[in-house]
Amino acid sequence: MKKSMNILMQILGLGMILVATDVNAEPNKDGESAGVVLFKIHDIVPEKDANGKVLYCNVGATFFNRTKIDIANAAIALKWDDEVIGEAIDQEERAEKEQKRINSRAPRSRYSTSSFTGRTISTSLKLPQLKVNQQVTLKTKVDTDRCFLLLNDMEVTVNNCGTAGMTDKVSRQGCSNMFRYVSPKNAEYYMEFKEISPEEQLAIENAEVADVESELRNIFDDTVAIIRDITNDIVVENSSN
DSSP states (O other), X not given: OHHHHHHHHHHHHHHHHHHHHHHHSOOOGGGSOOOOEEEEEEEEEEEEOTTSOEEEEEEEEEEXXXXXXXXXXXXXXXXXXXXXXXXXXXXXHHHXXXXXXXXXXXXXXXXXXXXXXXXXXXXXXXXXXXXXTOEEEEEEEESOSOGGGGGSOOEEEEEEOOOTTOOHHHHHHOGGGSEEEOOTTSGGGGSOOOSSOHHHHHHHHHHHHHHHHHHHHHHHHHHXXXXXXXXXXXXXXXXXX
């Protein structure tokens, strides 16, 4: 009996060592996110001619590499939708179709919104090399007179996210997920970009706790099974005596 209790205490001691090792170990790299590149558009200033007509918009774009790799030769395309202009064009197109349907001879409007402006505004940005946790700010021009739209959410297309040091995980994740726009509606827009956000830090900590809890459950189940085997051995030993 004494020998069996010694074995049991050794098993429990080994379990505690495994738990302590797990708590102090580095996070499971397979579960880590490849991270994102944060960016925001700011310092939007219209450039005007002598008559006050807006020719284009000067803008700044700041990028922060929160991934775990250096990024080289990244290029993205940005596209903003002008809902007001889009609706005006849609109304004109519907009116024209209706006139054709009823074979109307009424004079058509001499105004055609789509002939002098488009539904969308677009621009392309090529980034310099971005090292891990590095921030860069670019100055560029956007060919539009609707500078006020450039603070709105936009569609982001990543044409190239670079290949320097790219891992299989990043390749699986895909370039399209590597850039995250931070709008003025987000409090992070008005702060300095950090290596990791509070939300992401909390998620990592919760994941680590979940891993420890899972390991504890496994150790407990294994210990119970071993105790059951020892108890059976003791019963058999006592029966033979």
